[in-house]
Amino acid sequence: MTPDPASLRDAWLAEIADRGWRRATGDGAAERAGIEPGELTRRLGDRLDAVAAFQAHVAESALAGARGTEGSVRDRLFDGLMQGFDALQDRRAAALAIWASRDPAVLMLIGGNGAFHVRRLAQAAGIDVGGVRGRLRLAVLAGLCVQAFRAWAKDESPDMAATMAELDRLLERAETAERNGPSPDLLGLPGLTSLLNRLPLPRLRGSGDQALPPSPGPPAE
DSSP: OOOOHHHHHHHHHHHHHHHOTTTOOHHHHHHHHTSOHHHHHHHTOSHHHHHHHHHHHHHHHHHHHHHTOOSOHHHHHHHHHHHHHHHHHHTHHHHHHHHHHOOHHHHHHHHHHHHHHHHHHHHHHTOOOOHHHHHHHHHHHHHHHHHHHHHHHHOOOTTOHHHHHHHHHHHHHHHHHHHHOOOTTGGGOTTHHHHHHHSOOOOOOOOTTOSSOOOSOSOOO
């Protein structure tokens, strides 16, 4: 039976996990999938295509978590992001090998696709992303995701306790900034203070039980 796209993606990830990013080959991934290298390339692509497919899989897991949770924006973001980390955890060795590669092509790929995925997650959690304020919220959420990922990368516990604690802390800081106005150390993002100083915005405000401003809820799809 011909492997499905998810199996081909996982074959690449297994190759990357075992051999490292730079030594992983299409021949090795094809052998793991039980198909010819040309067939792997035709049906999925190279290792960068596998990374894009993996990123999309993690993002879809996060979306499902956010959409499947009732409660505040903060609750939906927390559950969504943790479900995304569950998907990463399933392929932890490959994810860490990709991250450790520091390959500019990987960073450009993940960064380029990341804006799209962050926006979808924000909307699924019920965040208003319109206008200048919305762009600022998306920038903060993107920075939050990066910092939470770094915590996950260092967290070797099977239950991801440290990741959950750091994510909760980051969401608390975002919630406080949304309620009281951005502070110079908002999420510890370099350069964010100068960005805030240039924006013609009043202090951002939100309700007391939400990390970011409320909207009517996740958009219907």
